[in-house]
Amino acid sequence: MADDTLEWHAVTKxxxxxxxxxxxxxxxxxxxxxxxxxxxxxxxxxxxxxxxxQLSEGFVDGEEIECPLHQATFNLKTGEATAPPADDPxxxxxxxxxxxxxYVGFKKxx
Amino acid sequence: xxxxxxxQTFIVVGGGQAGGRAVEGIRKAGFDGTVILLAxxxxxxxxxxxxxxxxxxxxxxxxxxKLREDGWYREHGIDLRLATRAGxxxxxxxxxxxxxxxxxxxxxxxxxxxxxxxxxGLPGVELPGVHVLRDVADSLALRDAMRAGARxxxxxxxxxxxxxAAAARKLGCDTTVLEAAPSLMRRQxxxxxxxxxxxxxxxxxxxxxLEAEVARLLGSAxxxxxxxxxxxxxxxxxxxxxxxxxxxxxxxxQAGLDADDGIEVDDQGRTSDPEIFAAGDVTRQPxxxxxxxxxxESWQNAQNQALVAGQAMAGATAVRHADLPWxxxxxxxxxxxxxxxPTGPVRHVWRGDPAAGPGFTLFYLDDGGRLVGANAVDRPxxxxxxxxxxxxxxxxxxxxxxxxxxxxxxxxxxxx
Numbered sequence: 001m002a003d004d005t006l007e008w009h010a011v012t013k014x015x016x017x018x019x020x021x022x023x024x025x026x027x028x029x030x031x032x033x034x035x036x037x038x039x040x041x042x043x044x045x046x047x048x049x050x051x052x053x054q055l056s057e058g059f060v061d062g063e064e065i066e067c068p069l070h071q072a073t074f075n076l077k078t079g080e081a082t083a084p085p086a087d088d089p090x091x092x093x094x095x096x097x098x099x100x101x102x103y104v105g106f107k108k109x110x
Numbered sequence: 111x112x113x114x115x116x117x118q119t120f121i122v123v124g125g126g127q128a129g130g131r132a133v134e135g136i137r138k139a140g141f142d143g144t145v146i147l148l149a150x151x152x153x154x155x156x157x158x159x160x161x162x163x164x165x166x167x168x169x170x171x172x173x174x175x176k177l178r179e180d181g182w183y184r185e186h187g188i189d190l191r192l193a194t195r196a197g198x199x200x201x202x203x204x205x206x207x208x209x210x211x212x213x214x215x216x217x218x219x220x221x222x223x224x225x226x227x228x229x230x231g232l233p234g235v236e237l238p239g240v241h242v243l244r245d246v247a248d249s250l251a252l253r254d255a256m257r258a259g260a261r262x263x264x265x266x267x268x269x270x271x272x273x274x275a276a277a278a279r280k281l282g283c284d285t286t287v288l289e290a291a292p293s294l295m296r297r298q299x300x301x302x303x304x305x306x307x308x309x310x311x312x313x314x315x316x317x318x319x320l321e322a323e324v325a326r327l328l329g330s331a332x333x334x335x336x337x338x339x340x341x342x343x344x345x346x347x348x349x350x351x352x353x354x355x356x357x358x359x360x361x362x363x364q365a366g367l368d369a370d371d372g373i374e375v376d377d378q379g380r381t382s383d384p385e386i387f388a389a390g391d392v393t394r395q396p397x398x399x400x401x402x403x404x405x406x407e408s409w410q411n412a413q414n415q416a417l418v419a420g421q422a423m424a425g426a427t428a429v430r431h432a433d434l435p436w437x438x439x440x441x442x443x444x445x446x447x448x449x450x451x452p453t454g455p456v457r458h459v460w461r462g463d464p465a466a467g468p469g470f471t472l473f474y475l476d477d478g479g480r481l482v483g484a485n486a487v488d489r490p491x492x493x494x495x496x497x498x499x500x501x502x503x504x505x506x507x508x509x510x511x512x513x514x515x516x517x518x519x520x521x522x523x524x525x526x
Contacts, residue, residue, distance in 0.1 A: 059494030
């Protein structure tokens with residue numbers, strides 16, 4: 001991934017992320033859900049694609065997060081909707097860690 | 111779609127959420143023959159929860175409740191026929207006879223005929239100004255009538271009645287809730303939680319009367335009030351009846367399918383005729399969580415049982431419907447989620463302090479200490495962990511369950 005196309009935003013400390021315990025962050029107007037899984041830290045858009053709800057208040061089971069309102073599930077690595085009522089995926093964001101700081105990458109505005 | 115490999119025709123009767131999800135299930139399982147969806151209303155399938163909430167208050171329009179965008183049916187090769195009423199099933203000839211006499215041949219049929227509000231045989235119940243709430247037309251009629259200052263009496267303190275009461279207060283109506291039982295939402299929550307909701311509604315200005323048995327509705331040209339069995343009277347411009355629903359089993363019974371209080375189905379939605387399936391509010395189905403079959407009147411069931419039944423109809427063998435029952439209600443901006451089906455004596459464990467306001471959960475443990483249900487008040491995240499604990503038959507330590515500092519997820523994994 002060519003880093004120069006991304007703007008990196010600091011969201012949380014890696015050491016503060018417990019495995020499978022989602023955290024939320026806000027970058028500008030965008031709500032982000034950050035989760036540590038067994039094999040890394042992943043970031044997705046925090047808003048359920050079905051109806052407004054914050055996924056970071058939901059339950060992580062394996063690689064999936066379950067929406068707290070209607071039990072739709074999303075894959076944390078791909079953003080794919082894996083159970084109804086959601087059909088559309090949520091956006092995923094690249095993550096990098098430097099000196100315990102977790103950064104989420106947004107595409108630079110043209 | 112490409113040329114179908116199947117020349118069979120599947121007909122789904124009923125354009126509610128279950129009908130809409132059933133046709134999705136049929137396609138999901140790979141059936142590429144003809145699929146016809148018969149809907150009585152002029153509208154494509156929609157979800158009902160907003161009808162007693164945002165649609166009623168005018169914060170949302172009915173179109174926002176659509177299950178699918180209009181183009182979805184065409185894209186999935188679904189022949190959606192609106193304003194089309196089923197008449198009877200001719201099982202011998204495998205024909206669906208429409209109310210207007212036209213006939214449609216089927217290879218397999220799925221009944222998602224839903225339910226309708228129960229209307230008690232009270233004197234005056236037929237008067238103008240008496241409402242029920244089930245479909246979009248009901249919701250819009252009620253919204254139009256609930257003008258600020260109107261006096262609204264709700265007969266029934268279940269979650270439909272209470273959601274309407276919350277909407278009525280928001281719109282500035284003078285609101286009275288009449289519940290025959292000693293506590294609100296008696297079928298869904300413990301009396302103590304019902305009492306908490308009675309205070310909530312009173313704090314928002316509603317007059318909540320418990321053990322209030324309605325004797326008759328008053329008025330001549332239109333409804334003017336309610337008279338209770340004790341002789342007291344409540345003046346009202348509108349009366350909303352919310353005392354439950356009864357399944358629309360007529361089509362199934364006339365066809366000789368096993369049906370009484372619901373169409374009898376197995377855990378794949380199959381009726382007593384192997385070519386006929388059923389799904390949603392209209393069915394009575396087995397569940398791992400109760401003895402005997404039950405009817406589930408819920409959004410969850412209309413979605414998931416219908417997806418299973420649609421797939422099974424199309425030949426999928428592995429799918430089964432065995433969801434743990436789950437319901438929710440939103441009243442005065444507070445989210446209540448209810449999971450499980452506590453039967454028999456239960457012990458109550460509270461997590462969080464109800465006296466401090468919303469943000470607590472009430473757990474139900476059976477006499478063996480097993481978690482069998484929970485009601486979460488503005489703690490939606492608890493429900494996902496509780497659901498898994500119930501499904502796995504966990505017996506959590508009550509003291510840990512009551513401690514908000516102990517993670518439910520760790521209790522689930524036995525790590526607390």
